[in-house]
Amino acid sequence: MGRKEKKSTLEVHPQFSKNLITILMIAVLYGVVAYLVYSGNASRQLSNMLISISAYIVMAVSLNLVVGLLGELSLGHAGFVSVGLFSGCLVSIATVNVLPIAARLPLSMLVGGLVAAIFGLLIGLPALRLKGDYLAIVTLACGEIIKNIITNLDITGGALGLDTGAIYSNTKTLLPFAIILVFITTIVMMNLKNSKHGRAIMAIRDNRIAAESTGINVTYFKLTVFILSAFFAGAAGVLYGHSFANIKPSAFDYNMSIEILVIVVLGGMGSVRGSIIAAIVLQVLPEALREFSDYRMLVYSVLLIVIMLLNASPKFAELKGRWSLGNLIRHLRKNKGQEAADHE
Amino acid sequence: MSKIQPSPLVEYPSKAMIPERDLDAVPVLETHHLGIDFGGLTAVDDFSLTVGKTEIAGLIGPNGAGKTTVFNLLTNVYQPTRGSIMINGFSSAGKSTAQVNRLGIARTFQNIRLFSNMSVIDNVKVGMHNSTKESLLAALTHSFGYGKAERIATERAMELLAFLGLENMAGAVSGSLPYGAQRRLEIVRALATNPRILLLDEPAAGMNPSETQELMENIRNIRDTFGIAILLIEHDMSLVMGICEGICVLNYGKIIAKGTPDAIRANPTVIEAYLGKRGGKTNAEG
Numbered sequence: 001m002g003r004k005e006k007k008s009t010l011e012v013h014p015q016f017s018k019n020l021i022t023i024l025m026i027a028v029l030y031g032v033v034a035y036l037v038y039s040g041n042a043s044r045q046l047s048n049m050l051i052s053i054s055a056y057i058v059m060a061v062s063l064n065l066v067v068g069l070l071g072e073l074s075l076g077h078a079g080f081v082s083v084g085l086f087s088g089c090l091v092s093i094a095t096v097n098v099l100p101i102a103a104r105l106p107l108s109m110l111v112g113g114l115v116a117a118i119f120g121l122l123i124g125l126p127a128l129r130l131k132g133d134y135l136a137i138v139t140l141a142c143g144e145i146i147k148n149i150i151t152n153l154d155i156t157g158g159a160l161g162l163d164t165g166a167i168y169s170n171t172k173t174l175l176p177f178a179i180i181l182v183f184i185t186t187i188v189m190m191n192l193k194n195s196k197h198g199r200a201i202m203a204i205r206d207n208r209i210a211a212e213s214t215g216i217n218v219t220y221f222k223l224t225v226f227i228l229s230a231f232f233a234g235a236a237g238v239l240y241g242h243s244f245a246n247i248k249p250s251a252f253d254y255n256m257s258i259e260i261l262v263i264v265v266l267g268g269m270g271s272v273r274g275s276i277i278a279a280i281v282l283q284v285l286p287e288a289l290r291e292f293s294d295y296r297m298l299v300y301s302v303l304l305i306v307i308m309l310l311n312a313s314p315k316f317a318e319l320k321g322r323w324s325l326g327n328l329i330r331h332l333r334k335n336k337g338q339e340a341a342d343h344e
Numbered sequence: 345m346s347k348i349q350p351s352p353l354v355e356y357p358s359k360a361m362i363p364e365r366d367l368d369a370v371p372v373l374e375t376h377h378l379g380i381d382f383g384g385l386t387a388v389d390d391f392s393l394t395v396g397k398t399e400i401a402g403l404i405g406p407n408g409a410g411k412t413t414v415f416n417l418l419t420n421v422y423q424p425t426r427g428s429i430m431i432n433g434f435s436s437a438g439k440s441t442a443q444v445n446r447l448g449i450a451r452t453f454q455n456i457r458l459f460s461n462m463s464v465i466d467n468v469k470v471g472m473h474n475s476t477k478e479s480l481l482a483a484l485t486h487s488f489g490y491g492k493a494e495r496i497a498t499e500r501a502m503e504l505l506a507f508l509g510l511e512n513m514a515g516a517v518s519g520s521l522p523y524g525a526q527r528r529l530e531i532v533r534a535l536a537t538n539p540r541i542l543l544l545d546e547p548a549a550g551m552n553p554s555e556t557q558e559l560m561e562n563i564r565n566i567r568d569t570f571g572i573a574i575l576l577i578e579h580d581m582s583l584v585m586g587i588c589e590g591i592c593v594l595n596y597g598k599i600i601a602k603g604t605p606d607a608i609r610a611n612p613t614v615i616e617a618y619l620g621k622r623g624g625k626t627n628a629e630g
Contacts, residue, residue, distance in 0.1 A: 188484050195483030195490065196469070196476045196497070199462070203470040206459035213419055213453075215445035215474045215537050224480070 068270030071205030076143030084234020088112025116234025460519030471536025
């Protein structure tokens with residue numbers, strides 16, 4: 001019996017420490033930038049990017065739920081982002097004189113997330129009967145439809161865009177909310193992955209027929225994933241919207257969806273930590289390449305190809321595994337244990 | 345929906361818990377004149393079979409006879425064109441594959457279908473999906489009873505894995521297991537759904553004689569320990585004749601013979617289906 005229990009704890013352990021590393025990584029990163037921002041040492045360039053990077057992290061992690069965990073390709077993620085953004089920002093504008101930002105921003109994020117989740121349900125119900133390429137194209141079309149509807153609505157300011165001057169906030173104000181949102185999203189996603197529901201979702205990804213035969217309601221889980229993913233995308237949109245003085249719906253087209261998808265693929269399917277790192281790299285890269293001006297997009301594209309090739313190479317994966325943070329910690333721990341043993 | 349709750353796992357190894365053979369009560373599986381057409385082609389026709397509690401039954405027949413199609417009909421992967429299926433006394437008509445599983449029927453596949461990117465223990469936990477009490481909220485927050493549910497699930501999964509000698513591979517990625525272990529894992533995953541009847545589709549395919557011998561032991565063990573019925577498709581006659589109590593022979597989608605192993609072995613129609621006609625001379629023992 002004792003042997004069995006030991007096994008079961010061993011089973012939980014690697015996953016737990018993996019998640020812990022991710023949490024620590026986010027905490028350290030945000031700790032540093034928060035220090036820089038609030039001590040006034042952050043460059044204008046950096047502090048301008050922080051909110052958008054945070055929003056992209058949340059968008060990528062939430063899309064990873066659909067692409068990496070469920071294994072379905074969705075090309076309409078920007079649609080959910082914009083639905084959340086516009087509904088949340090409208091709430092925020094309406095309550096700007098009534099509520100302080102500490103209550104207004106979470107409330108509007110919640111509203112934006114919920115509206116996006118409703119859209120996720122509405123689009124998911126018919127679309128999730130499809131698989132693979134067909135689903136990808138339908139979600140692409142849905143994203144474009146959402147964009148066009150918002151462009152033609154009066155309440156969102158039409159093609160000129162929504163004037164969010166009233167609710168615009170600087171990085172210093174938004175950063176705490178961004179940090180909390182990123183933390184909540186990553187923790188929720190990592191928790192889900194390591195639960196009954198997450199296992200069911202991954203089972204559908206690996207083998208739908210076998211999953212059905214083991215009693216898993218495929219439609220229910222596909223919808224749940226779609227709704228959850230849309231919720232976080234919407235909340236990220238609201239955060240994103242507060243960092244601009246004017247938002248045009250045309251910005252949320254398939255280009256943005258693809259951009260988020262690139263982050264997910266680059267970071268690794270199903271890997272939360274990978275999505276976070278990739279989101280940072282792909283947001284910082286275009287800024288860092290600014291000095292190349294004309295060749296900026298060319299260099300960006302070439303770098304993207306190189307990173308993708310590296311990611312697909314088994315040799316690089318082995319190298320990455322050897323120098324990973326988890327491995328390093330294990331190594332240190334082992335050495336420590338050995339030292340302790342030597343002392344005795 | 346169903347009033348049937350999946351029976352709690354029998355504490356094993358306690359063979360005293362085996363229910364009395366009682367074939368007169370509601371059969372675990374009962375089909376009446378089951379049939380399916382694909383376009384103009386009749387794949388299975390007039391398939392009537394009854395499997396009693398704790399019975400080990402075999403479904404044999406030449407290649408293309410429609411054996412796997414029968415399994416797909418029984419699990420509602422295909423909707424039958426004609427006839428009815430009763431599982432534990434409940435009709436499976438109009439139910440999804442997942443709902444049929446909850447009536448107490450679980451299966452393995454001819455070509456192994458594991459969740460190959462997931463760990464061995466997670467494969468089993470997926471099988472325990474419907475008996476794991478864990479809400480979506482618990483899953484997202486890892487509280488509200490998450491810890492308890494996971495602990496129970498892990499313990500039971502390890503027990504089930506140990507039953508077929510897979511406990512040392514619990515953490516491995518299931519796709520990386522050797523072939524025989526993958527076959528056993530599929531059986532464990534099916535058992536994890538608490539079935540009352542287990543459908544095995546060619547469990548001995550690709551196994552050598554000693555592995556087949558071990559598999560026969562395992563199948564008998566499963567029946568005795570869990571007190572469930574087993575229906576298996578198999579080409580290996582030593583296995584079928586060795587463990588099946590009843591055998592059903594299928595040819596061109598139709599049942600050509602039913603009976604005990606001895607009766608089937610001596611049945612001229614069966615011999616003809618397998619070996620073809622032999623100009624008047626029939627040699628019963630092959």
